[in-house]
Amino acid sequence: MTRLCSTRGSVLMLMPAAVLIVLLLGAIAVDSAIVYLGQRQAYNVAFDAANDAAGAGFDADTARRTGEIVYDPVRVEVLAAEAIAAADIHDLHLVSTSVADGVVSVTVEIEIDHLFLQAFGRDADQPIRMTARAGGQTQGP
Amino acid sequence: MSDRPRCRGERAQVAGIEVLPFGLVVFIAGALLLTNLWGVVDAKFAADAAAREAARYVVESARADVDAATIHAGAADVARQTLADHGRAGPADVELRPDVAVLERCQRIQVTVSTEVPAVRIPFVGGFGTPFAIVATHSELIDPTRANVAGRADCIR
Numbered sequence: 001m002t003r004l005c006s007t008r009g010s011v012l013m014l015m016p017a018a019v020l021i022v023l024l025l026g027a028i029a030v031d032s033a034i035v036y037l038g039q040r041q042a043y044n045v046a047f048d049a050a051n052d053a054a055g056a057g058f059d060a061d062t063a064r065r066t067g068e069i070v071y072d073p074v075r076v077e078v079l080a081a082e083a084i085a086a087a088d089i090h091d092l093h094l095v096s097t098s099v100a101d102g103v104v105s106v107t108v109e110i111e112i113d114h115l116f117l118q119a120f121g122r123d124a125d126q127p128i129r130m131t132a133r134a135g136g137q138t139q140g141p
Numbered sequence: 142m143s144d145r146p147r148c149r150g151e152r153a154q155v156a157g158i159e160v161l162p163f164g165l166v167v168f169i170a171g172a173l174l175l176t177n178l179w180g181v182v183d184a185k186f187a188a189d190a191a192a193r194e195a196a197r198y199v200v201e202s203a204r205a206d207v208d209a210a211t212i213h214a215g216a217a218d219v220a221r222q223t224l225a226d227h228g229r230a231g232p233a234d235v236e237l238r239p240d241v242a243v244l245e246r247c248q249r250i251q252v253t254v255s256t257e258v259p260a261v262r263i264p265f266v267g268g269f270g271t272p273f274a275i276v277a278t279h280s281e282l283i284d285p286t287r288a289n290v291a292g293r294a295d296c297i298r
């Protein structure tokens with residue numbers, strides 16, 4: 001004769017799995033927030049570097065004579081590098097600067113360390129590139 | 142002798158009473174860890190925004206007829222207000238460099254905002270333990286071509 005045994009309590013086995021899933025999702029949320037924070041920081045620095053370069057990287061003589069803004073690419077790069085160094089953000093560096101059609105572009109790269117993802121065998125560093133643009137214009141008296 | 146069937150299976154034995162407190166401890170510890178980590182990330186967002194707003198305030202307010210101390214005080218107020226807007230009314234330090242009497246064109250302004258996060262924070266209860274600092278720095282150049290600013294625009298070649 002087959003006797004049916006009670007399986008009361010076996011549902012408790014699901015509890016550790018549920019806890020692990022909740023913690024895993026929380027870890028993914030924290031890692032995503034860290035990546036988003038790094039993105040925002042990189043973009044803000046890139047934007048400020050482009051703004052600084054657009055405000056001071058032009059040829060003053062040409063602007064006075066012709067009223068036209070002509071950017072000096074070397075000066076733009078120096079100003080952008082100064083702005084990025086002053087931001088004092090770990091693992092953030094300047095990739096490139098460019099000048100085209102009176103617009104200064106600054107591209108930066110930041111390496112973001114994931115907190116939890118490395119526990120699953122993924123690379124800890126995720127490089128993210130951000131580009132910001134700024135331009136200048138002259139105003140009459 | 143009783144007719145009641147006796148069950149000798151071992152199914153679900155591992156999910157006995159000892160699993161309940163263990164699972165509870167893992168859950169609470171994990172949830173606390175995630176909450177505190179999120180608090181650090183959130184504080185970094187707030188400090189970053191505060192430093193940025195304060196730097197914007199300085200470069201927009203720098204004028205020849207306003208002394209730097211007044212602008213420093215205004216920048217500190219802006220930073221603290223930004224932190225408060227992010228729900229962080231705790232103590233915060235605002236440091237502005239360079240520490241000069243008059244702000245001039247082409248000066249690079251660097252604002253550093255540091256706020257504190259408690260070592261352990263329990264939701265709805267509060268924070269415990271020695272707090273540690275969350276620091277954010279923001280830098281901007283005072284516009285060399287803006288009107289009514291002291292100094293020479295030496296950064297333009």
